[in-house]
Amino acid sequence: MTAHASADPISIGFFLFAGPLGGIFSFGALVLAAQVGLYAIGIGTSLLLSASLRGSQKIDPGQYKNVFEASPENSEVNAIGRCRIGGLKAFGNTRNIDRFRLVCHAKGPLMAIEEYLLGGREVVVDTDTGLVQSPPYVTQASSFVSFKTKVGDGSEMAWPDLMTNFPSLWTADHRVRGIAQTLCKYISPGIYSEKFGELYQTGEPEPAITGRWNKVFDPRAPGADAHDAATWIWSMNGPLCAARIMLDYPDLTVDSFDWSFIAEEADRADALVATLSGAEPRSQCSGVWLSEGKRGDTMDQVLESIGCEIVLSEAGLIRIRLIDDAPAGEITLTERHMVDFSWRSGPEAAERPNVCRVSYYSPERGYEMSEIDMSGIAWARVQAEIDRYGEKIYDIELPFCPSASQAQRIARRLFLLARGDTGVTVTNMAGLAAWGLTYADIVLPDLDETPVCKIASPRCDDERGQVEIPFIVWPSELIDSPWQPETMEAPAPEPLPNLQYESDIATPEILSAALVRYTSGIYEVRIRYTHPSGGSTAEANYRTYAAGLPDPWSSMTEWDDYGDRKAGGDGEPDIPARPASAWFARVDGLNIEGIRADFRIRWFNGDGDASYFSDVVTLDPAGLDNTPPAAPAYFGPSNNNYFGTKDVNVVRILREKRTRAVSGLPWSAWADDIWEDDVRPGVDYPDIIFKLGFIPAPGGTTTEQYRYVCVTSDGTKGAYWDPPPD
Secondary structure, X not given: OOOOHHHOHHHHHHHHOOOHHHHOOOHHHHOHHHHHHHHHOOOOOOHHHHHHHHOOOOOOHHHHHOEEEOOOOOOOEEEEEEEEEOEEEEEEEEEOOEEEEEEEEEEOOEEEEEEEEEOOEEEOEOOOOOEEOOOOOEOOOOEOEEEEEEOOOOOOOOOHHHHXXXXXXXXXXXXXXXXXXXXXXXXXXXXXXXXXXXXXXXXXOOEEEEEEEOOEOOOOOOOOOOOOHHXXXXXXXXXXXXXXXXXXXOOOOHHHXXXXXXXXXXXXXXXXXXXXXXXXXXXXXXXXXXOOOOHHHHHHHHHHHHOEEEEEOOOOOEEEEEOOOOOOOOOEEOHHHEEEEEEEOOOOOOOOOOEEEEEEEEHHHOOEEEEOOOOOOHHHEOHHHHHHHOOOEEEEEEOOOOOHHHHHHHHHHHHHHHOOOEXXXXXXXXXHHHOOOOEEEEOEOOOOEOOEEEEOOOEEEOOOOEEEEEEEEOOHHHHHOOOOHHHHOOOOOOOOOOEOOOOOOOOOOEEEEEEEEOOOOOEEEEEEEOOOOOOOEEEEEEEEEEOOEEOOOEEOEEEEOXXXXXXXXXXXXXXXXXXXXXXXXXXXXXXXXXXXXXXXXXXXXXXXXXXXXXXXXXXXXXXXXXOOOOOOEEEOOOOOOEEEOOOOOOOXXXXXXXXXXXXXXXXXXXXXXXXXXXXXXXXXXXXXXXXXXXXXXXXXXXXXXXXXEEEOOOOOEEEEEOOOOO
C-alpha cells in the first residue's frame, strides 16, 4: 500500500462495517472510530460517546400521541413495547348525521389495547360492539360514538361501514393492510341540541390508544422459530426489541444474528434489579419511530436507551450485548508492544460537563419525553466545578427507555464517560489482536496502572507497521461504587392524571372489593363505593392482568342499596322508599382467582360533568373473600319483614333454629332452618320467614329460638342478628 490506511475515516468505517452492520448504521456511526481518535487528541468536546445522539435526527415519541393530518411528507409510523399513539387521519367524511374518521395508528401488529382515549380523555369501550360506554357519549340504549380497531396483522379487509356509506370513495380494495387502525363513528344528537355542544363543540374527539406493539423473536420461548413469525411474542426485553427493529431493515435476516448469545443477554435483561420503588427488569424498550428516519440514528438511540452495544461474533453474526458498569477487559495492551502513547486527563475543566440531565419515554407523564428532577442526586452535579465555572449541562435523551430508573442508570454511565480520561496508544502490529474487541486493559506508562478502557477499532498503518488504538478510560466510580437506588436514584416524575371532565363533583372512594362464589358455583366480583354530592350516574370499571400486563378497562353493573326491593305480597304493604345508603357494582360470572384485578369508580352529573376517578383498588392476587361479615340488617313492619347486608363478600343469609321442651330441658344444637341463596349486598330479601328469636312454638310443648347470619363463599359465618338469650 502506498497510502496510509488510517488517513481516510470513510474507508476505515466502510472496512469495519462492510458486513451485515453496513445496512444499519449511518455515516456518522461509520466514522465513529475516527471521531474517537480526534477526541482523544483534543478536537471536539463530546464526540466519543454521544456523537450519534447529538448529531442524529431527534425522535419525539410524544408527538405521535395525537392525530395528525395526511400530507405528502407523512411517513410510516412504527412502534414497539408499550406506547400511546394517535396517528394519521387517513379518511374523514359525513353521511347524514353520522361522521366517520379512520385513523392509522402505526405499523402492526398491535398485540393488545390497554386504554382507549377520545379527545385525550380515557373512555371505556365495549369490546364486542365497539360502543363507547363512558358518559357523556353513552346513552340508555346505545352510544354517540363507536370505536372499532384492527390490529394490523396483514389480514385486514375493507371497512364495511365505509363501503356502505361511501361506495364511490371506499371500495373492497381499500384494505389498509398491515396498519393498526381505528374507525370512529360519531352520531349527532342534532346541531341545535345542548348535547351537541357538549360532545362536539371543539370538533370530533380524536381517538388514541395505549397498547402493546409489535412481536419479537425470543429464542428462549418453547417452540419459537426465527423463520416463523407466528411463533414470535410481544416483549419489552431490550436486546430482543433491538433485534426486532433491526430485522425491519432489508439488509438483514434472522440468519444475521447470533441468537444463542442474544438469548443469554435477554436473560440478563429480564433479571430484576433494585430500584427506588422496588424492582424491575434491567433493560426494557418502548418507543416510536418513522420508517423514513435514518437507520443508524434510530439504532443509536435504541441501543443507548436500553443500555446495549452491538458486537460481532467470530463468524460475523450480530450480537446485542448489555453494557456493564464494570466491564472486563478482553485483551491486555502492555508497554512491550507500545510505540507511542498520548494521554489527556478528561476535557478541560471549563468545558467538562458538570450537570447531567436525562429525559425518557415516560408512562408517568402520558407517554411523553419527560425530564427527571435529579437536583438532589450527588453524581449528577459536580458542585465544585459548578461554583467555579458555572453549569455545563450534559443532556441525554433516551426515547426508547420507558423507565426512570433505567434511564438514570444509563445516564450515570454516559455522564461519567463524558468526563473521562482519553488517550491513544500506538503499538506494533500486535495491536491488531484488538480488532473487533470493545474493552482492553491498557498499561499506562509511568502511572503504574492498568485500567480497563473502552477502545475504538484499531487503525492500521501498514507502511510504518503500526496500529493506532484510541481509548477512553472506564470511570473508576462505576466500578468502585455499584448502583445504589436509595442514594443514586431520583423518583420518577409524578404521574400525570388522565384528562377528565372537570366538575365540582367530589372524587368518590372505593370502600371494599371482593371475589365471591355463589352456592351454585358461579363467581362474581363486587365493589362498594361512596356517593359524592352532585353525582347522579356512576361509572364503575375493572381490568384484569395477564402476565403482569393490564387488559383494557371494562364496564361493571352498578346498583344502589334497596334498588331491588320486592313489593309486599298477600295484602302486605310495600316498605316505604328510603334513600340509598350504599352503592355497589359487580361483574357477573367473572372468576379472577389467582390473578390481579383493578377497580375504579367515578360519578357523572347526568351525562355531563364528571368527577375524577377514584384511587384504583387492586386485588393481587384475587381470592375468595371469606372474612366474617357483619350481622344482617333487619327492617320493615312485623307483617312484611326484610333482611339485607352491605358486606360485599356475602352470598347467603341463613336462619338457624334450636328447640327445647317447655319443661326447661337443655336446648338442642343450632341447626340450619331456611335460607336465601345467591345474596347480593344492597338487596332486600323478604323470603326468609321472620320470627323473633324467642317465640314459643305453636302448641306450647316446645320453645323455638331463631337467629340470622350472613355467610361467605366457603361457609364462614359472621355475627348474628338478634341472638336470643341462653
